[in-house]
Amino acid sequence: MQRLKISALWLCCITATTHANTQLETDLKVLTSPEHAGRGSGSIAINESARYIHTRFAEAGLDTYYQSFRFRQGLGKLGHGHNVVATLPCNALVCHKALVISAHYDHLGSRGSRYYPGANDNASGVVVMLDIAQRLASQLRHREITFVATDAEEKGLYGAHFFAATLTPSQVALNINLDMLAVSPKNRLYVLASKQASKFTDAIEPAFDSQIRALIYTSAASMARRLDTPRVDWLRASDHYAFHKVGIPFAYFGVGIDPNHHTPKDQFDKVNLPKLNQVSEHISAFISALSVSAAP
Template identity: 30%
Template sequence: MRMAMKKKGLKVAASLLAVSMAFGTVGVAATANTTGPTSGKSSYSQDQKIVARVDAERAIEHVRYLSEEIGARPGGLAAEKESAEYIYNTLKSYGYDVEYQYFPVADQYIAEVAFADGTSWQMAAGPNGKVSDDAVKGEVIFVDGGSSLNDFPADTAGKIVVMPRAATTAGYRTQVNNAVEAGAAGVILQSLVGSRGNYGQTFNPSLDKKVDIPVFGAAFIQGEWLKEQLAEGPVELSLTAEQFSNLQSVNVIATKAPKGKSKDTKEVILGAHHDSVVGAPGANDNASGVGLMLELARVYKGYNTDKELKFIAFGSEERGLLGARHYVNQLSQEQKDKIEAVFVPDMVATSYEPAKNLYVMTPDGSRNMVTDSTTAAGARLGNSDILPGTFGSSDHVPFHQAGIPAALFIWMGVDSWSPLVYHIEKVYHTPQDTIEDNISPERMQSALDVIGSGLFDVVRKDVPALNK
């Protein structure tokens, strides 16, 4: 999910939410729709064709491979290509026609922080800092401040300085310039906790001038871990940074042909981004969406569908929805007109307790085939976890802007006592977005049931007996 940010049968009334944020706008409808619109095609027995077969643990095995075997998957880098290859091979093994779709992306500045025991962390590097394969080694000191030269100890020279970053760009530039003047061998700026309690992610420090030392942007939790190690004794680090240029990111597209096809045959898409931010293994954001997509692809392969169905893993969502934008932009108007609905699961399995509802969100809060089919599926299944809402920051946006019905699925919570407080897990976009810290099998199962049933109701081959 690109942004600065369960129970079945539980009926939750959510207050109206409208929050303008740097990463998008969120709004939530006032009440759960426990009845939902009916499509005229669905029945409980039809839903069971999906519910009886989808398996959260199988979906989480995909999450495990992406987040643990591969790890952080920044758009355009080798790990994202490895992710694409895994998704390609999985879909191919199910019998789908699969293709890669490449597109260019901007340079990445990646930092590696290595410890004496051989472990290493990924951070983001400042382009105006030292970017070189030559390692800068030194002992770590923690400076709680940095806005004044007096904040730095007399023995700063040759040390690697870790500082909580100032709240503004101008402020942390002053911190870096003072560290350079104090003789620091390198600077690691610790990201801050957000206003809603979310832990800050890695970032590329934007410096106002070139400096001859590496300057890295660490996730908040990485700074905390460094402080814990310093409390136990001296810490030695080795810092390297690299600029990656001439990059290509990649979408993976699998197609399921309909039982019969004519010039009027419609198309439906289930798409989830497979990249993550720098330094984050991205278990929930968004290996969870990919895991859900792959599990539904496995199940759907055995059923006839009346519409062409595409499963798409989008690249570089975290860099500006680039994969989805590229996909939409290369379509002709005729191809756009054939797309009937786009389902976008993004962050669909968090274990964060306050994020207690699965939302189906459109950029403007409007209803469409995606919202109606899944809300109705939730009602039929007795699952009132799913609520409608407004959200404008994920891969559904480029489709919506092109006039194509699309919606996002995400777990979120809203405090009933305050319409301006919402909950998304505090560890998203951080090294703690792991299966252990941030994945719930129960919530994955709920998402599979509701999204899978709603999607199937849209694409399935109409069998009259199932409507009785």
């Protein structure tokens, strides 16, 4: 039955591919533009990037709001962050535990006259999250799905920690964290999933195919060995760690190491847009399988 549901979803995805490519391109181009200046965090004012994401969620019909918080940056200095939170309610007769989809929108900002576009890190995750929200908005959902574009991830996962602290963990089935989804020529995504998420991650493999492969790990150490990144703790490397800390199962999707990571070369034109659209279709299929299923 799981495979039949995913196959039906593919018909929906195929008809929406042209639109999705166009919108993904538009969103990525905007978020990496000079006007967004590298999406730096810390200002008391809500920046252009947060406002753009808020507008895009609202246009898709989601209940959307800003969640502002403060965090320490440097010696005795307070920074201000602004998460963007959007929700699709359960619209079925029987509702199960919620899903939380996260992707940080902040990046390194600017340094003097140059800025860091952060196309892969993590405009790619944000535009895929926006695309997923659009795809799921018209579907039957047995779960509430909350999307959170977090701020101040680069400075210490502050936005994710703040948001996770507002949740009741027993009411959340899974966090799906999207961070750096612009796949390399090897066409691979790496998925780090907590052991508590195993009953959900069984639906990942059927949602993928030979276009984009998903390699699943339940150990951060095993993932580090596979990627030859002994100094990277993949459990703590992104926002999924904040959800793990409060006891919520997680599945983190990413491409691993990007040679342009945290450099000005992480640019719009380095992202293969057709592949990013495929990534969005695959992850959408996975999330849809969890949300349309009548199983808890």
